[in-house]
Amino acid sequence: xxxxxxxxxxxxxxxxxxxxxxxxxxxxxxxxxxxxxxxxxxxxxxxxxxxxxxxxxxxxxxxxxxxxxxxxxxxxxxxxxxxxxxxxxxxxxxxxxxxxxxxxxxxxxxxxxxxxxxxxxxxxxxxxxxxxxxxxxxxxxxxxxxxxxxxxxxxxxxxxxxxxxxxxxxxxxxxxxxxxxxxxxxxxxxxxxxxxxxxxxxxxxxxxxxxxxxxxxxxxxxxxxxxxxxxxxxxxxxxxxxxxxxxxxxxxxxxxxxxxxxxxxxxxxxxxxxxxxxxxxxxxxxxxxxxxxxxxxxxxxxxxxxxxxxxxxxxxx
Amino acid sequence: xxxxxxxxxxxxxxxxxxxxxxxxxxxxxxxxxxxxxxxxxxxxxxxxxxxxxxxxxxxxxxxxxxxxxxxxxxxxxxxxxxxxxxxxxxxxxxxxxxxxxxxxxxxxxxxxxxxxxxxxxxxxxxxxxxxxxxxxxxxxxxxxxxxxxxxxxxxxxxxxxxxxxxxxxxxxxxxxxxxxxxxxxxxxxxxxxxxxxxxxxxxxxxxxxxxxxxxxxxxxxxxxxxxxxxxxxxxxxxxxxxxxxxxxxxxxxxxxxxxxxxxxxxxxxxxxxxxxxxxxxxxxxxxxxxxxxxxxxxxxxxxxxxxxxxxxxxxxxxxxxxxxxxxxxxxxxxxxxxxxxxxxxxxxxxxxxxxxxxxxxxxxxxxxxxxxxxxxxxxxxxxxxx
Numbered sequence: 001x002x003x004x005x006x007x008x009x010x011x012x013x014x015x016x017x018x019x020x021x022x023x024x025x026x027x028x029x030x031x032x033x034x035x036x037x038x039x040x041x042x043x044x045x046x047x048x049x050x051x052x053x054x055x056x057x058x059x060x061x062x063x064x065x066x067x068x069x070x071x072x073x074x075x076x077x078x079x080x081x082x083x084x085x086x087x088x089x090x091x092x093x094x095x096x097x098x099x100x101x102x103x104x105x106x107x108x109x110x111x112x113x114x115x116x117x118x119x120x121x122x123x124x125x126x127x128x129x130x131x132x133x134x135x136x137x138x139x140x141x142x143x144x145x146x147x148x149x150x151x152x153x154x155x156x157x158x159x160x161x162x163x164x165x166x167x168x169x170x171x172x173x174x175x176x177x178x179x180x181x182x183x184x185x186x187x188x189x190x191x192x193x194x195x196x197x198x199x200x201x202x203x204x205x206x207x208x209x210x211x212x213x214x215x216x217x218x219x220x221x222x223x224x225x226x227x228x229x230x231x232x233x234x235x236x237x238x239x240x241x242x243x244x245x246x247x248x249x250x251x252x253x254x255x256x257x258x259x260x261x262x263x264x265x266x267x268x269x270x271x272x273x274x275x276x277x278x279x280x281x282x283x284x285x286x287x288x289x290x291x292x293x294x295x296x297x298x299x300x301x302x303x304x305x306x307x308x309x310x311x312x313x314x315x316x317x
Numbered sequence: 318x319x320x321x322x323x324x325x326x327x328x329x330x331x332x333x334x335x336x337x338x339x340x341x342x343x344x345x346x347x348x349x350x351x352x353x354x355x356x357x358x359x360x361x362x363x364x365x366x367x368x369x370x371x372x373x374x375x376x377x378x379x380x381x382x383x384x385x386x387x388x389x390x391x392x393x394x395x396x397x398x399x400x401x402x403x404x405x406x407x408x409x410x411x412x413x414x415x416x417x418x419x420x421x422x423x424x425x426x427x428x429x430x431x432x433x434x435x436x437x438x439x440x441x442x443x444x445x446x447x448x449x450x451x452x453x454x455x456x457x458x459x460x461x462x463x464x465x466x467x468x469x470x471x472x473x474x475x476x477x478x479x480x481x482x483x484x485x486x487x488x489x490x491x492x493x494x495x496x497x498x499x500x501x502x503x504x505x506x507x508x509x510x511x512x513x514x515x516x517x518x519x520x521x522x523x524x525x526x527x528x529x530x531x532x533x534x535x536x537x538x539x540x541x542x543x544x545x546x547x548x549x550x551x552x553x554x555x556x557x558x559x560x561x562x563x564x565x566x567x568x569x570x571x572x573x574x575x576x577x578x579x580x581x582x583x584x585x586x587x588x589x590x591x592x593x594x595x596x597x598x599x600x601x602x603x604x605x606x607x608x609x610x611x612x613x614x615x616x617x618x619x620x621x622x623x624x625x626x627x628x629x630x631x632x633x634x635x636x637x638x639x640x641x642x643x644x645x646x647x648x649x650x651x652x653x654x655x656x657x658x659x660x661x662x663x664x665x666x667x668x669x670x671x672x673x674x675x676x677x678x679x680x681x682x683x684x685x686x687x688x689x690x691x692x693x694x695x696x697x698x699x700x701x702x703x
Contacts, residue, residue, distance in 0.1 A: 033459075036460065037459075037460050037463040037464075038463060038464075038467060039463065134342060134344050135344075138344075138366065138684065141365075141366070142366075204457065204529055206457065207685065210457065210685070211351055212351050212352040212454065212455040212456075212457065212688055212692075213352065213684055213685055213687070213688045214684065215350070215351065279459070280459065280460050281458075281460065281523070282457075282458065282527065282529055283453060283456040283457045283458035283524070283527060283529045283530050283533060284456060284457025284458075284529070284533075284685075285529055285532070285533075286532070286533060286683065286685045286686070287366070287683075287685065288683070289529075289532055289533075
């Protein structure tokens with residue numbers, strides 16, 4: 001009975017985090033972006049500095065008509081947002097926030113995370129194909145092309161960490177982490193974070209969405225709650241990317257004075273802030289330029305990181 | 318950049334059969350599309366994302382301005398004429414009043430001439446700032462537009478103070494300006510100019526040398542001199558390709574003959590060059606505005622317009638008045654039969670000619686480049702469709 005209760009509490013906490021954190025980051029984005037652009041951002045919803053803006057948005061989205069175009073492949077069109085969203089929820093279950101504080105400690109956690117996150121992009125491709133819209137189709141094609149470029153550097157960068165820690169378990173990696181891993185794994189950190197931004201389709205890698213070129217890419221035909229789910233997936237993605245970067249490269253809950261989970265949250269939000277900052281300051285790359293960046297820049301760098309990790313491991317072992 | 322075709326493209330060539338043949342897709346950009354600034358329509362033929370043919374289809378915003386000119390008297394025409402390019406209303410009014418004044422043989426008071434020059438340059442700054450903000454936005458950089466609009470508000474405040482309008486100033490009159498400049502306005506305008514000059518580097522530092530911006534604009538949409546001559550492209554777009562032609566210097570109107578007009582040119586002819594020309598032109602215009610302000614301060618008090626008869630009839634004749642508008646050459650060919658309305662007034666607008674060249678520029682580029690090129694052609698749909 002105690003085990004069941006334990007599991008239930010963990011799952012409730014994960015779902016709560018999954019519902020709250022993306023909203024917090026979304027609200028942060030509203031406000032941070034606004035202040036970087038000399039505006040105020042939301043100020044009215046909820047009273048205090050528009051804190052309830054995203055809740056208001058959510059309510060509005062729910063009230064809207066859920067339109068499915070006549071030319072759409074209805075079933076695929078309907079499940080695409082779920083396919084985009086659910087993987088991030090699943091990933092959240094294996095990310096440790098403190099010693100012992102993890103939904104499920106898998107001993108192949110890293111594999112699991114990479115495999116499940118790869119599914120998320122299918123939602124975008126499915127939406128692009130099933131919408132029966134040329135702009136969506138182009139967006140779906142771009143998503144697929146993007147997948148080719150970031151997946152390999154992502155895997156290479158994480159395998160470097162796995163090699164350093166000698167384990168694939170995420171809590172195991174955090175436990176093995178020492179402060180000098182920061183300089184040691186710095187290249188891997190950069191590669192992972194950049195490739196992660198590409199995976200999330202966040203600026204400067206938002207070519208699949210590119211509202212000035214292909215309207216909204218795969219999301220063009222979506223309305224109401226399904227559109228909201230896509231947006232939620234984007235922000236949940238930021239949470240997951242920041243959390244993974246924290247766990248793999250920044251030592252998770254390690255930190256002085258404050259309790260572990262607080263450190264994890266601080267690091268996650270710092271990274272999320274960078275994700276927002278990048279959006280405010282950079283234009284959008286072109287699809288072929290991302291591929292060039294990935295194959296000429298990120299992949300060799302990740303391989304270099306792997307070599308460095310290997311050499312250091314051999315000498316310290 | 319070397320380009321290598323791998324995958325289905327290379328395989329399809331080897332097979333040669335029909336099974337792997339791909340079909341071109343026709344994609345309509347517009348008339349409702351976020352990056353067409355209105356209702357321009359582009360009919361693209363795409364092979365994958367590569368454009369094989371592009372056809373600009375215009376006319377969705379045609380309002381028959383030229384025909385309306387023929388049934389309005391000369392005061393009313395100004396209201397119509399300042400509307401086709403809604404970002405440079407003052408410059409549009411200028412061509413009409415210059416043409417009418419020329420046919421009337423009317424001399425404009427010297428203060429009006431300098432004030433018009435000043436307002437024309439401020440209007441140019443306003444128009445250019447709009448594109449300096451919107452172009453990065455089309456490339457995905459969302460911040461510069463807020464900086465650009467902060468500057469626009471600064472200039473617009475002084476324009477609003479004299480004319481009451483924020484877009485369609487209607488401050489020109491045949492024979493001068495509507496009203497004298499308010500007391501202390503010159504100082505406020507001078508401060509606005511100084512503020513804009515001081516803060517302009519914000520936009521420049523944020524975007525001009527950004528690696529991604531360079532990657533998206535350098536060498537993209539190169540327009541050569543010959544094509545420009547053939548299509549009658551003018552303004553900043555032509556000057557970015559090394560066409561050193563600017564009416565303010567080469568055929569001075571208003572007070573430009575007495576001002577040192579620096580003509581900004583570039584030779585690259587790509588999107589980045591066009592953006593640079595626009596940015597530098599803002600600086601030149603701010604300097605010209607300062608020079609005008611200095612002159613206006615020195616001028617002795619005097620009239621700012623001419624008394625007009627109740628019914629303004631223009632003597633029989635015809636004339637062509639062209640001005641260097643923010644977006645390029647803007648010309649009015651006015652034919653009068655001595656009545657209170659023109660018999661015909663032909664409008665040559667800059668964007669109409671500039672946009673035609675798109676069909677030459679687009680093919681071979683990607684859809685993403687299409688937006689980079691379209692944005693760098695600096696057009697206003699009203700100016701295309703009249």
